[in-house]
Amino acid sequence: MAMLFRPKSFPRRYKNLAEKIKQDKARLDMICNVYRGIWTGVLHVFVVDESIINEWHLEKEALRPILRGKDIGPFRYKWAGKWVIYTQQKDFEKKFPNVIKYLEQFRVILERRSAV
Structure with a gap:
């Protein structure tokens, strides 16, 4: 090495x-x-920035910081302030109603995607 x-x-x-x-x-x-890193089938739905978080009052506990390929370089990274909605949590719908409301607007898109 x-x-x-x-x-x-x-x-x-x-x-x-x-x-x-x-x-x-x-x-x-x-x-x-x-x-491949995270595969959501519809990245533009699940990756959000502060403006979406504030507009929809998304619960921070449902979000994880994300680095995209273009955010990473040799021996460095620069976080672009993007967050991924992490849905694999117990009682997600109960704990994060604002995230659910946000995702509802994409229901048709989410139902049409391949199983993820």
Whole structure:
């Protein structure tokens, strides 16, 4: 594995973390092939920004920050302020009524998509 950083150049408080990363032998590419990230079938429905969150009063507990491919570069990322609606939670409809109202406007689109 190529060394992406030199622990000796890190401040002392980061040295332990750098060593742990260096020693970890299990890498994602060793256990699976990543071809695609999140697949919703209708990304424009499930990925929202602050304007939609505020307009619909979406419950933050139903949202997760998301990085898209264009947000990631070599050795860096820049979060674009996008959130994905995470529906795989217990009692989703009861806990997040505003998210349900938001999704209702896309009912026809959501029903036509392939099973996800």
